[in-house]
Amino acid sequence: MRDRMSDKDERTEPGKGEGGHPAEETASADREPTDPGARRRVSRRAMLASTGGAAAAFGLGGYALGRRTGRDNVAPSTHPADTTYAFRGAHQSGILTPAQDSMFTAAYDLRDIDVRLVRKLLRDWSVAAEQMMAGELVGGQPLADKQAAPTDTGEAWGYPASGLTITFGLGRGLFVDAKGRDRFGLKSRMPGILAEGMPRFANETLQSGDSDGDLLVQCCADDNQVAMHAIHNLTRIAFGKAVMRWSQVGYGRTSSTSRDQQTPRNLFGFKDGTNNIKAEDPTAQLDEHLWVQPGDDQGDWMAGGTYYLSRRIRMFMEVWDRLRLGEQEQTMGRDKMYGAPLSVTAPTSAKQEFTAPDYAAKAGGAALVPGDSHIAVVSPEQNKGRRMLRRGYNYTDGIDSLGRINAGLFFVAFVRDPRTNFYPILSRMTRSDALTEYLQHQASALFAIPPGIGAGDQGVAEKLFKGVVA
DSSP states (O other): OOOOOOOOOOOOOTTSOGGGOOOOOOBOTTSOOOOGGGSOOOOHHHHHHHHTTHHHHHTSSTGGGGGOOOOOSOOOOSSGGGOOBOSBSSSOSSSSSOOOSEEEEEEEEEOSOOHHHHHHHHHHHHHHHHHHHTTOOTTSOTTSOTTSOOSSOOTTTTOOOTTOEEEEEEOGGGTBOTTSOBSSSOGGGOOHHHHHOOOOOTTBOOOGGGSOOSEEEEEEESSHHHHHHHHHHHHHHTTTTEEEEEEEEEEEEOOOSSTTSOOOBOTTSOBOOTTSOOTTSOHHHHHHHTSOOTTSTTHHHHTTOEEEEEEEEEEOHHHHTTSOHHHHHHHHTBOTTTOOBTTSSSOOOGGGGGSOOOTTOEETTEESSOTTSHHHHHSGGGTTTOOOEEOOEEEEEEEOTTSOEEEEEEEEEEESOHHHHTHHHHHHHHHHOGGGGGEEEEEEEEEEEOOOBOTTOSSTTHHHHBTTBO
8 A cells, every 4th residue: 555645735624714723722532632723734834934943843852741641621722733633542643633644554564573572662653653743853852963874753843733633553463474373472362353354245355465564554644744854754763664565645535533523524525434433423423333342352451442444545536536426326325526425316415414414315216315326225224324533535546548537535434343244245336336346456555453551651552462471
């Protein structure tokens, strides 16, 4: 899953100030704020012009942040790009956090090392992640020794935190090798979901080198370079212990994780994912669909965690662009302007996007929302109420050999159990969704996302290693 960094645009949104950037504040990782102003773009030029001596300030006290706990009710920062999210909490950040504008995700394969070095890598990553999420430099004083390599790679020196979140995941390869042998003494603790792996689906052409992996790092931010800085530093820290298997850069989020965020558009120009999990949903619903529970498989160390699933989906835009508007809408099941389901016969407001589709409504004997339309196939009400938290991004990777834009959707979902909340829905989509004609699934990944990092934890997934590593 290789992609290029994409420059962000600058725009003013209705009801916002110049640049569309109201004030933001620090939030707890286990229940992130949903202020619609908390996720606005800001140009790097404007940030650097307004932050003055931030570079010097960021060089102080970095290592101490490796022990910082979550903070609530902190006063708003003086600049919107200074938004920070707490690294510690009941759940990892970057899941319910209001979806940022940019994403850089990478998967790594572990080398043949001792399990103690695996745990040390995750601890070292955690310290660095906590520092970077707070807008600090890795190591605190990266230029203190002129005779040593800097402890921070430097491309975000002087940059605000930009709402950076870093999410860690564990793949099947952490527990067993390709032949099923116990790699690090952790096989007995492998969740059955990872042991089974993701099944194959119709109409997919997966590239194994761009799929799965042993460890996952998802970095999301409102600045491409801040996300890149995070992946760069974590990759440097992993040298000798893990090597990057694949990476994916995303822009223009295609999902909203808060009701205060507008539903964005995919590269076909439609709003999608309207009725998926939001941060404001009742705790009971989040527990049912999103978070692993203590009684679940491996719940002793996975409770409070979730499962990450991604699909790199190529979108054949040149073919789609030649469809008549009516055909596009019939394929999606929604009005293209407002996102309203086609059962709303005269959409006049953006609010109608959230009108429940009436799949029984007909005109001239034909269903207003076709049975093979995208929303009719994948919506929760058509799949026993099963829901997922979506957190996908657009991607672009130049052109192919035919001169077509190589672009599409990096689909990301978090669920408590993909066997009930993801696989059946994706199976229906790849077999009977009219939209599939214009898509190609090229890569796939499945990772266990451990729970949040507690105040006394030295790193992510500490409970997994308990009793295995002294």
